[in-house]
Amino acid sequence: SLIPLPPLVAAASGSNIAPPPPVVAAAPRPGCPSMCGTVNIPYPFGIGVECAWGSDNFDFAVTCNHSFNPPRLYTLNPPRPDTDDLEPFEVISISLEAGEIRVFSPVSYICYNSSNTTDSTGFKVWSIKTGPFLLSKTRNVFTGIGCSTLALLAGREDLSYYTGCYTSCMSLHAAAQDGEECAGLGCCQMPIPTNLSTIHINLGNDDSYTPTNTAWRYSPCSYAFIAEKGSYNFTRRDLARLANKTFTDRVGNRTIRMVLDWAIRDGGSCQAPTKDAGASAKQTAPACISRNSLCVNATHGSGYLCQCSEGYAGNPYVTDGCTNINECELTKYHCGSNSKCHDTQGDYVCKCKFGYKGDGKSEKGCRRIFPGYATAILVALVSLTILVILPYLLYKEHERRIRRGYFDKNGGKILSGANIVIFSEAKLSQFTNNFSEEIGRGAFGMVFKGINDEHQPVAVKRPIVEGEKPQQGGEFVGEIIFQFDIRHPNIVPLVGCCLETSIPMLVFEFIPNGSLSDMLHGAGKPRSLSLQKRLDIAIGSAEALTYMHSEAGHNNRIHGDVKSGNILLDDDLNPKVSDFGSSKLVSIASRYAKWSVAGDMSYIDPVYINTGSFTEKSDVYSFGVVLLELITRKKAKYDGSNSLPMNFVKTCKKEGNGRKMYDRDIFSGEDAQSQRSIECLDRVGALAVRCLKEDVEERPTMAEVVEELKQVKLIAFGNSGSEAS
Numbered sequence: 131s132l133i134p135l136p137p138l139v140a141a142a143s144g145s146n147i148a149p150p151p152p153v154v155a156a157a158p159r160p161g162c163p164s165m166c167g168t169v170n171i172p173y174p175f176g177i178g179v180e181c182a183w184g185s186d187n188f189d190f191a192v193t194c195n196h197s198f199n200p201p202r203l204y205t206l207n208p209p210r211p212d213t214d215d216l217e218p219f220e221v222i223s224i225s226l227e228a229g230e231i232r233v234f235s236p237v238s239y240i241c242y243n244s245s246n247t248t249d250s251t252g253f254k255v256w257s258i259k260t261g262p263f264l265l266s267k268t269r270n271v272f273t274g275i276g277c278s279t280l281a282l283l284a285g286r287e288d289l290s291y292y293t294g295c296y297t298s299c300m301s302l303h304a305a306a307q308d309g310e311e312c313a314g315l316g317c318c319q320m321p322i323p324t325n326l327s328t329i330h331i332n333l334g335n336d337d338s339y340t341p342t343n344t345a346w347r348y349s350p351c352s353y354a355f356i357a358e359k360g361s362y363n364f365t366r367r368d369l370a371r372l373a374n375k376t377f378t379d380r381v382g383n384r385t386i387r388m389v390l391d392w393a394i395r396d397g398g399s400c401q402a403p404t405k406d407a408g409a410s411a412k413q414t415a416p417a418c419i420s421r422n423s424l425c426v427n428a429t430h431g432s433g434y435l436c437q438c439s440e441g442y443a444g445n446p447y448v449t450d451g452c453t454n455i456n457e458c459e460l461t462k463y464h465c466g467s468n469s470k471c472h473d474t475q476g477d478y479v480c481k482c483k484f485g486y487k488g489d490g491k492s493e494k495g496c497r498r499i500f501p502g503y504a505t506a507i508l509v510a511l512v513s514l515t516i517l518v519i520l521p522y523l524l525y526k527e528h529e530r531r532i533r534r535g536y537f538d539k540n541g542g543k544i545l546s547g548a549n550i551v552i553f554s555e556a557k558l559s560q561f562t563n564n565f566s567e568e569i570g571r572g573a574f575g576m577v578f579k580g581i582n583d584e585h586q587p588v589a590v591k592r593p594i595v596e597g598e599k600p601q602q603g604g605e606f607v608g609e610i611i612f613q614f615d616i617r618h619p620n621i622v623p624l625v626g627c628c629l630e631t632s633i634p635m636l637v638f639e640f641i642p643n644g645s646l647s648d649m650l651h652g653a654g655k656p657r658s659l660s661l662q663k664r665l666d667i668a669i670g671s672a673e674a675l676t677y678m679h680s681e682a683g684h685n686n687r688i689h690g691d692v693k694s695g696n697i698l699l700d701d702d703l704n705p706k707v708s709d710f711g712s713s714k715l716v717s718i719a720s721r722y723a724k725w726s727v728a729g730d731m732s733y734i735d736p737v738y739i740n741t742g743s744f745t746e747k748s749d750v751y752s753f754g755v756v757l758l759e760l761i762t763r764k765k766a767k768y769d770g771s772n773s774l775p776m777n778f779v780k781t782c783k784k785e786g787n788g789r790k791m792y793d794r795d796i797f798s799g800e801d802a803q804s805q806r807s808i809e810c811l812d813r814v815g816a817l818a819v820r821c822l823k824e825d826v827e828e829r830p831t832m833a834e835v836v837e838e839l840k841q842v843k844l845i846a847f848g849n850s851g852s853e854a855s
């Protein structure tokens with residue numbers, strides 16, 4: 131007959147237990163230990179009620195017994211206050227993801243010392259009906275061991291569940307081989323039903339053997355327990371008493387293990403998201419407090435579990451416990467061929483490599499956008515382009531460095547600080563439409579017309595000869611600053627410069643009517659020029675030279691290249707002397723560029739040629755030649771024995787005046803007027819001759835020249851400046 135079940139757990143089987151009050155989510159308290167010995171204690175589990183989930187029950191409270199080394203972790207449930215002989219379970223591990231806890235399993239046993247007398251029994255009974263645990267149906271199996279053994283499992287509070295398995299063996303050798311499955315030969319196994327929270331494990335034998343049953347001789351004990359599937363492997367040794375030790379003596383209570391399912395059972399179930407929470411909203415519950423977590427209803431029993439959302443891992447029961455998983459580092463997730471994994475928050479993407487397209491996450495992966503030959507052509511084209519562009523870029527960089535070098539050597543830093551307008555070479559190229567409109571050339575170089583950013587015309591002087599590079603830019607610096615300072619109505623103003631060439635480019639205001647030389651001797655029909663205009667041009671130019679020679683602190687500033695070609699005329703034929711500074715720059719540059727000395731031989735002071743001394747009086751000499759050009763409209767030719775000054779002086783000596791040489795155009799007016807004009811021209815001629823004197827002391831200063839010319843004008847045209855009648 132079967133051994134009757136002991137009257138256990140009756141007290142716990144009351145059916146009208148009131149549902150527990152809903153609990154409020156409690157976050158894990160700081161300072162609660164997270165480990166006991168080697169076992170991790172993730173929240174909602176915690177040591178003591180104050181560290182565990184739930185306000186007033188022991189569901190997730192565990193204890194750590196420090197009398198062991200290392201300390202051991204135990205559940206508080208069981209024991210329950212109403213069950214005396216139940217021992218707490220020792221916890222091996224806790225899994226949040228699976229909602230499982232692995233504990234050591236108690237082993238029931240009965241040992242015989244004859245066919246019908248027992249010498250020891252230990253039947254295990256426990257109840258976990260009010261806690262969060264249920265025996266896992268899927269992970270455990272009921273196991274019996276013995277050679278004449280009826281292993282019995284009763285369950286449910288009213289003991290309505292009752293099952294068992296039988297195992298027999300006629301000798302130890304008749305039992306199953308070591309490692310064989312438990313199929314009734316020395317060992318038997320039974321699956322476990324769901325919702326088992328009250329467990330009675332019992333053992334009996336078949337009376338029909340008694341008293342002839344001799345199994346107790348070679349297999350004195352029978353055992354029964356619940357074990358995690360696959361954790362118990364049968365061996366014949368387990369049947370025998372070896373060295374007076376039974377199987378239970380040998381394995382103790384820390385070998386066989388079982389798995390319990392847990393869930394939050396006293397807080398209801400998951401709540402569906404509210405309608406306005408959006409399509410991606412998840413089910414919630416009070417315990418699922420981490421962001422990126424969701425609630426899932428328990429698959430075994432009532433209640434729920436929390437999980438981290440897809441793409442996150444960690445503890446969903448604590449604030450910010452769920453953190454992003456880097457899927458790219460996990461083998462579980464992978465990208466198809468020709469794609470590369472990139473982690474994102476809560477997910478990952480598989481980006482196709484360059485030249486590929488498609489769904490990188492699919493098994494097929496990404497495929498080529500272009501077929502192989504097209505890719506080869508593309509690569510070839512790109513390489514070719516790089517091969518072409520690279521030298522170009524290197525060349526450009528080289529040019530940039532050279533420009534920077536010139537800029538520095540030409541004193542760019544000083545000039546930038548001196549408020550001088552500095553243009554880049556590219557800017558001047560833009561002003562002049564890539565230096566396309568040449569308006570003239572001189573000793574300094576070529577002159578190009580351009581339009582600046584303010585739509586004003588400018589003349590850009592670009593050095594023609596790229597000579598040896600000046601070692602010191604300081605000489606240009608002083609000259610450019612000086613030129614920039616000159617402000618006189620009869621001097622062409624410098625508006626800026628460019629320092630990115632070996633010799634700086636100069637930018638002047640554009641003077642639209644060409645030079646006096648062009649006006650007097652230009653090709654085509656000679657343009658009529660009145661005496662008054664000629665005197666105005668002479669006075670204006672002389673004033674410019676006077677200003678440079680003496681006024682405004684420009685003492686001894688010699689032009690060095692005074693000639694009709696350097697007197698430019700504006701729209702109203704007002705004179706603007708040009709090349710003041712450029713003659714100096716030419717001479718600075720000529721030291722490096724092996725140029726001839728600036729200056730036109732037709733205008734050059736013979737004293738300078740003889741003595742090498744160049745003074746303000748040299749400018750006076752050249753201006754004398756310009757005066758002759760103005761009154762005679764003859765070119766200042768010089769061929770060694772014949773020149774305009776020589777011819778004029780000769781004529782004056784011979785005729786007493788130079789009237790034979792005056793420009794007839796001046797007398798195109800009335801006779802009386804012509805007479806006065808002739809006299810005025812005589813005075814201008816006489817002034818010119820004085821300017822040309824060999825003895826420089828006899829030459830007037832430029833200031834005296836201005837005075838004399840003004841006198842002449844007064845005589846000719848009175849105070850009003852208009853021609854007197």
Ligand SMILES: Nc1ncnc2c1ncn2[C@@H]1O[C@H](COP(=O)(O)OP(=O)(O)OP(=O)(O)O)[C@@H](O)[C@H]1O
Pocket residue numbers: 569570571572573574575576577589591622638639640641642644645691695696698708709729
């Ligand atoms: N600011 C300007 N506005 C208009 N045209 C100008 C200007 N500067 C120069 N030019 C023109 O460019 C020509 C060349 O000028 P540049 O001063 O370089 O040489 P040059 O005076 O003729 O000779 P040199 O350099 O020997 O004195 C001038 O004849 C003039 O026609």
